[in-house]
Amino acid sequence: MSGVRAVRISIESACEKQVQEVGLDGTETYLQPLSMSQNLARLAQRIDFSQGSGSEEEEAAGPDGDAPDWAGAGADQDDEEGLVKFQPSLWPWDSVRNNLRSALTEMCVLYDVLSIVRDKKFMTLDPVSQDALPPKQSPQTLQLISKKKSLAGAAQILLKGAERLTKSVTENQENKLQRDFNSELLRLRQHWKLRKVGDKILGDLSYRSAGSLFPHHGTFEVIKNTDIDLDKKIPEDYCPLDVQIPSDLEGSAYIKVSIQKQAPDIGDLGTVNLFKRPLPKSKPGSPHWQTKLEAAQNVLLCKEIFAQLSREAVQIKSQIPHIVVKNQIISQPFPSLQLSISLCHSSDDKKSQKCAPEKPGQEGHLYVLEHNLHLLIREFHKQTLSSIVMPHPASAPFGHKRMRLSGPQAFDKNEINSIQSTEGLLEKIIKQAKHIFLRSRTAATIDSLASRIEDPQIQAHWSNINDVYESSVKVLITSQGYEQICKSIQLQLNIGVEQVRVVHRDGRVITLSHQEQELQDFLLSQMSQHQVHAVQQLAKVMGWQVLSFSNHVGLGPIESIGNASAITVASPSGDYAISVRNGPESGSKIMVQFPRNQCKDLPKSDVLQDSKWSHLRGPFKEVQWNKMEGRNFVYKMELLMSALSPCLL
Amino acid sequence: MEAPPVTMMPVTGGTINMMEYLLQGSVLDHSLESLIHRLRGLCDNMEPETFLDHEMVFLLKGQQASPFVLRARRSMDRAGAPWHLRYLGQPEMGDKNRHALVRNCVDIATSENLTDFLMEMGFRMDHEFVAKGHLFRKGIMKIVVYKIFRILVPGNTDSTEALSLSYLVELSVVAPAGQDMVSDDMRNFAEQLKPLVHLEKIDPKRLM
Numbered sequence: 021m022s023g024v025r026a027v028r029i030s031i032e033s034a035c036e037k038q039v040q041e042v043g044l045d046g047t048e049t050y051l052q053p054l055s056m057s058q059n060l061a062r063l064a065q066r067i068d069f070s071q072g073s074g075s076e077e078e079e080a081a082g083p084d085g086d087a088p089d090w091a092g093a094g095a096d097q098d099d100e101e102g103l104v105k106f107q108p109s110l111w112p113w114d115s116v117r118n119n120l121r122s123a124l125t126e127m128c129v130l131y132d133v134l135s136i137v138r139d140k141k142f143m144t145l146d147p148v149s150q151d152a153l154p155p156k157q158s159p160q161t162l163q164l165i166s167k168k169k170s171l172a173g174a175a176q177i178l179l180k181g182a183e184r185l186t187k188s189v190t191e192n193q194e195n196k197l198q199r200d201f202n203s204e205l206l207r208l209r210q211h212w213k214l215r216k217v218g219d220k221i222l223g224d225l226s227y228r229s230a231g232s233l234f235p236h237h238g239t240f241e242v243i244k245n246t247d248i249d250l251d252k253k254i255p256e257d258y259c260p261l262d263v264q265i266p267s268d269l270e271g272s273a274y275i276k277v278s279i280q281k282q283a284p285d286i287g288d289l290g291t292v293n294l295f296k297r298p299l300p301k302s303k304p305g306s307p308h309w310q311t312k313l314e315a316a317q318n319v320l321l322c323k324e325i326f327a328q329l330s331r332e333a334v335q336i337k338s339q340i341p342h343i344v345v346k347n348q349i350i351s352q353p354f355p356s357l358q359l360s361i362s363l364c365h366s367s368d369d370k371k372s373q374k375c376a377p378e379k380p381g382q383e384g385h386l387y388v389l390e391h392n393l394h395l396l397i398r399e400f401h402k403q404t405l406s407s408i409v410m411p412h413p414a415s416a417p418f419g420h421k422r423m424r425l426s427g428p429q430a431f432d433k434n435e436i437n438s439i440q441s442t443e444g445l446l447e448k449i450i451k452q453a454k455h456i457f458l459r460s461r462t463a464a465t466i467d468s469l470a471s472r473i474e475d476p477q478i479q480a481h482w483s484n485i486n487d488v489y490e491s492s493v494k495v496l497i498t499s500q501g502y503e504q505i506c507k508s509i510q511l512q513l514n515i516g517v518e519q520v521r522v523v524h525r526d527g528r529v530i531t532l533s534h535q536e537q538e539l540q541d542f543l544l545s546q547m548s549q550h551q552v553h554a555v556q557q558l559a560k561v562m563g564w565q566v567l568s569f570s571n572h573v574g575l576g577p578i579e580s581i582g583n584a585s586a587i588t589v590a591s592p593s594g595d596y597a598i599s600v601r602n603g604p605e606s607g608s609k610i611m612v613q614f615p616r617n618q619c620k621d622l623p624k625s626d627v628l629q630d631s632k633w634s635h636l637r638g639p640f641k642e643v644q645w646n647k648m649e650g651r652n653f654v655y656k657m658e659l660l661m662s663a664l665s666p667c668l669l
Numbered sequence: 670m671e672a673p674p675v676t677m678m679p680v681t682g683g684t685i686n687m688m689e690y691l692l693q694g695s696v697l698d699h700s701l702e703s704l705i706h707r708l709r710g711l712c713d714n715m716e717p718e719t720f721l722d723h724e725m726v727f728l729l730k731g732q733q734a735s736p737f738v739l740r741a742r743r744s745m746d747r748a749g750a751p752w753h754l755r756y757l758g759q760p761e762m763g764d765k766n767r768h769a770l771v772r773n774c775v776d777i778a779t780s781e782n783l784t785d786f787l788m789e790m791g792f793r794m795d796h797e798f799v800a801k802g803h804l805f806r807k808g809i810m811k812i813v814v815y816k817i818f819r820i821l822v823p824g825n826t827d828s829t830e831a832l833s834l835s836y837l838v839e840l841s842v843v844a845p846a847g848q849d850m851v852s853d854d855m856r857n858f859a860e861q862l863k864p865l866v867h868l869e870k871i872d873p874k875r876l877m
Contacts, residue, residue, distance in 0.1 A: 229713075229714045405715070410715070410718045410720075410804050411753075411804075412720055412746075413722040413724075413743055413753045414720040414742075414744075414802075414804050414813050415740070415742050415753055415755055415776075416776060416778065417776050417843050418806065418811065424750075424751055425751060427777075427779075428751040428752070428778050428780040429751075
């Protein structure tokens with residue numbers, strides 16, 4: 021038809037867009053031009069597949085395809101013309117037909133294959149696992165949904181788990197606290213006596229099981245301290261177990277023992293010791309139960325000691341009665357000396373905080389006595405515990421051994437009394453205080469003498485190990501530089517409770533009372549004797565001759581302390597004589613006797629005419645001893661002796 | 670006479686009528702350890718003591734039908750301890766309100782020539798035995814756990830033979846007559862020893 025035409029004609033459609041309708045006012049509404057694909061689809065619809073192939077399938081495939089009016093109509097014509105122009109030798113739908121043909125071939129093959137497969141004789145079809153993959157769009161959404169679902173499920177499980185975990189953590193913490201409480205309770209039980217009363221746990225602080233008879237019940241209560249806020253940070257020193265201590269045992273207490281020289285005003289009694297000892301800086305928060313309990317027990321023990329001492333102070337009759345005022349016991353071991361034992365109890369409340377702090381060093385603690393008081397009360401406990409012994413034979417009743425023995429052995433009163441000890445705590449501690457005081461006073465006396473008097477010297481050797489009631493010191497009196505030859509005075513001082521026993525080197529025993537003046541006087545007289553002894557020793561060394569020696573001279577002025585001692589020594593040649601008189605108070609007096617011939621001023625005697633009489637010793641002349649050279653008495657004496665001795669060279 | 674000291678009442682010349690409250694039981698040898706352990710925990714804090722006693726029972730037969738019985742006991746392991754002479758009266762069971770056996774008792778500590786004295790008085794030794802065991806104390810209560818040994822040769826305490834395979838457990842309190850409260854304490858204490866040992870008031874007449 022149109023393809024046959026040889027002449028090229030360019031045809032242009034009048035209007036690019038097809039007019040759909042023309043309005044009454046003359047406006048044209050256009051149809052949108054068909055796109056290429058729409059156009060093709062419209063054309064394809066017109067294809068008559070039955071033409072050109074006789075196959076029935078082709079008819080089935082395109083039943084609605086009417087026989088195409090190849091000439092086309094109207095607007096389509098130009099397109100067809102274009103195709104023709106490019107492939108002039110071919111039928112314009114050739115490519116479409118070719119494709120359809122090949123499709124048909126393949127469909128036939130598929131048909132054959134399917135018919136073979138249906139028989140399942142020569143071929144079977146197996147599902148291939150990859151079948152799932154190819155589907156694309158909908159499986160993806162499905163996957164998304166399923167993923168979402170499973171994620172939601174997982175999240176739920178996780179949330180539930182987390183919830184359970186937090187719950188169990190809190191529970192755990194509570195359990196841990198509970199467990200900690202139990203383990204703490206176990207530890208508490210290992211150290212303290214506990215018992216359960218009703219729903220409370222009570223403990224025993226008292227020393228009753230150790231033999232104490234103090235009536236204080238000494239009970240503390242164990243408190244479970246688990247209701248703290250778990251969210252907050254648990255303090256480091258947190259302990260699930262706490263103890264409630266009776267209010268009168270709170271704080272800290274100690275027994276203070278001191279010795280004062282002068283009795284204070286009676287008005288001051290009992291108040292001076294109510295000071296507050298500066299407590300060691302306590303950490304914020306409550307202290308551990310162990311420290312709390314130990315402190316409370318210490319308070320209890322101090323109270324018991326004080327109660328026992330007060331009871332004894334009232335019961336014991338002494339020459340000077342003991343005074344018990346408030347928290348202080350005052351006793352007078354020696355005249356003008358006061359022993360005060362006081363109970364210092366400082367609780368943590370604010371009232372006591374206000375108390376003025378003690379002036380340091382005002383009155384010395386006697387720590388030894390305070391310690392000994394604790395020892396004594398424990399000894400006392402032990403005594404009460406051991407005084408009731410188990411009866412032997414076993415059928416016998418309980419009771420003191422002394423009571424069981426006294427009948428069969430027919431003891432008299434003295435024997436019974438000897439079995440039981442009656443000395444109380446107070447008596448013992450007063451004795452110890454007396455001893456300590458006497459010892460310190462003796463030491464002070466010796467020290468002051470040693471520092472006051474340089475010649476002769478005093479050395480004191482204290483023994484390190486003492487009994488509580490007795491100690492000893494060795495006193496040596498020497499002269500400097502002459503320690504080897506002057507060893508005459510060695511004293512052993514045994515300091516007891518009431519008196520000081522002096523054992524002399526030669527075995528003499530002198531008993532001195534507690535008065536320090538006695539000891540001082542004794543030592544002074546010993547020092548004065550030492551000088552005379554030293555002269556005697558020196559004379560031996562120098563070859564001088566001792567003419568007379570007396571420790572206690574009956575002549576001359578009377579000394580207020582002891583007696584003066586004197587010695588007279590003669591020079592080796594016999595020409596000179598030195599006479600020394602030394603008194604503790606009057607000091608030393610040294611006289612030298614010259615030979616008669618050296619005395620110019622002697623009146624000529626009518627009796628002694630002969631020259632031999634000139635060898636007689638003449639009168640004494642006193643030496644101005646303080647003008648002598650020499651650092652001490654013995655050295656001066658040595659110089660004097662050597663000056664008076666004839667030169668040997 | 671030595672007056673029992675563990676009493677709250679004044680002792681006036683032995684006129685107080687002392688009573689012994691008694692509960693008895695026994696344990697087999699193999700469970701002795703656990704009983705001792707329990708007693709150490711319950712009783713007063715003292716070193717556990719053992720004892721070894723020799724007891725002789727003397728009879729004086731007079732006109733009456735029942736002889737007069739005295740028990741002389743001495744400690745074999747403690748030298749210097751006095752002898753112990755004891756009179757025990759007829760045990761009274763009492764009613765249910767009283768939880769312990771009660772018998773009159775007189776305790777005297779004596780010198781060691783007691784046997785000669787008793788013999789001179791006309792007493793005759795009926796039997797003797799050796800008791801060896803442990804002694805505990807809780808307050809006024811005395812707990813004795815001991816084994817009785819038969820003396821093979823009379824007078825020779827070295828050769829002995831155990832009477833049984835068990836230990837006798839006695840819980841006793843000596844108190845003035847009428848203080849039945851002590852039996853409550855005893856019952857409470859005995860309760861704490863269960864089931865190691867069951868302490869009961871045992872009527873000796875029923876055993877005969």
